[in-house]
Amino acid sequence: MGTTYLITGGAGNLACQLTFELVARGDRIVLFDVADRPVGPVAEGCHYVRGDLTCAEDLSRALREHQPARIVHLASLLSGGCEEDRRRAWQVNMDGTFGLFEAALSAGIEEVFFASSLAAYGGELPEPLPEDFPEWPDGLYGVTKAAGERLGVYYHRRHGLDFRCVRLPAVLSRYAPPGAVSAYGSRAFVEAVQFGRFTFKVRPGTRLAMMYVRDALRAMAGLINAPPDRLTRRVYNVHAIAPSAEEIADAIAARVSPVTIRFDPDPQVVQLIESWPRALEDGSARRDWQWQPAYDLDRLADDFIEELRHELANGPRLRRADPQGPAEP
Ligand SMILES: NC(=O)c1ccc[n+]([C@@H]2O[C@H](COP(=O)([O-])OP(=O)(O)OC[C@H]3O[C@@H](n4cnc5c(N)ncnc54)[C@H](O)[C@@H]3O)[C@@H](O)[C@H]2O)c1
Structure with missing residues (x-):
């Protein structure tokens, strides 16, 4: 018998795609989100609950009714959204996360997984970034992610909760939300295939740690399912690639024709992106x-563009779990 998961932010980009990884293992999934419907296809058998993380009753009702053993906490305002509405960002990312840990303790949840971000770092960063380098983020999103990590470690140490967290880099994905400043890599692929053009708001030389979504899903599932006695820490860095915007443009231009790619850097975007790490020790x-990434820029460009072309021609494809399979500890 599989495990029952409740995934907050269950309508979002990563949640929808993670359902295929978890269902392939025989797990049962309850998706919890304030949105009307999931942003993309989800695995067969997932249950969708519309609810607001900042409403304690919504969350406790979902926990009562579905009795999950584990929570995957992905609900969040992202980098752009946090700066646009700081009060809502605090309510969702801070109060919502605190409420989730409290509800998890009350409901006897055995494991809470939290997706943190490289945006938890900021300022002058060495390269590669050591695993325990101090986090002094420049943006509010990063502040809430650093705080979520600390809160999870507190609930682990003081209250015995099996808290697990991975700091994800910018994930290259079809459903990357435009509200994330770091989504430019994803948008470049999507818009180049759909419209034959894209304008980068960063410099050609801007580099950022990135990861193909298939690797990101394997990283998440790998940590979620790792045997507890193998874990030597609660918060993990994972690193894959760090292409410059120009290298992404070249990878697209080599595969999509005709395509027009321009650069029109926005100083605020450049400043924030360039405050984030390019290489992390993991x-x-x-x-x-x-953990081991399987996709370099060439391999991901082949796969991503093939998926996007298939979708344009036939509609969204049900995303199978990665054929490489999750890393078995
Ligand atoms: N995609 C990336 O590149 C990336 C990188 C690092 C970290 N992360 C983290 O991974 C998680 C998932 O990211 P994503 O790319 O799927 O983002 P996403 O925006 O697609 O998903 C977030 C979901 O949270 C939901 N949400 C927002 N407020 C809510 C509330 N009050 N109650 C319930 N649901 C609410 C949204 O409706 C959305 O569906 C986030 O926590 C994000 O910070 C993502």
Whole structure:
């Protein structure tokens, strides 16, 4: 018998795609989100609950009715949205996350997984970034992510909750929300295939740590399912690639024709993106749960563009779990 998961932010980009990884293992999924419907296809058998994380009754009702053993906490305002509405960002990312940990304790949840971000870092950063480098984010989104990490570690140490967290880089994905400042890599692929053009708001030389969505889903599932006695820490860095915007443009131009790619850097966007890490040490994830990325820029460009073309021609394809399979610890 599989595990029952409640995924907050269950209508979002990563949640929808994670359902295929988890269902392939025989797990049961309850998606919890304030949105009307999921942003993309979800695995067969997922249950959708419309609810607001900032409403304690919505969350406790979902926990009562569905009795999940584990929570995957992905609900969040992203980098752009946090700056646009700081009060709502605090309510969802801070109060909502605190309420979730409290509800998890009351409901006897055994494991809470939290998706943090490289945006939790900021300022002058060494390269590669050591795993325990201090987090002094420049943006409010990063502040809420750093706080979520600390809160989770507190609930683990003081209250015995099995808290697990991975700091994801910018994930290259079909459903990357435009509200994320770091979504430019994803949008470049999507808009180049759909419209034959894209304008980068960063410099050609701007580099950022990124990861193809298939690797990101394997990283998440790998940590979620790692045996507890293998974990030497609660918050893990994972690293894959760090292409410049120009390298992304070249990878697209080599595969999509005709295509027009321009650069019109926005100083505020450039400043925020360039305050985030390009290379992170991730030795603990590699040792503890055998994390290893499978996609370099060429391989992901082939796969991503093939998926986008297929979708344009036939509609969304039900995303199978990665054929490479999750890393088994
Ligand atoms: N995609 C990336 O590149 C990336 C990188 C680092 C970290 N992350 C983190 O991973 C998680 C998932 O990211 P994503 O790309 O799927 O983003 P997303 O915006 O697609 O998903 C977030 C979901 O949270 C939901 N949500 C917002 N407020 C809510 C509330 N009050 N109650 C319930 N649901 C609410 C939204 O409706 C949305 O569906 C987020 O926590 C994000 O910070 C993502």
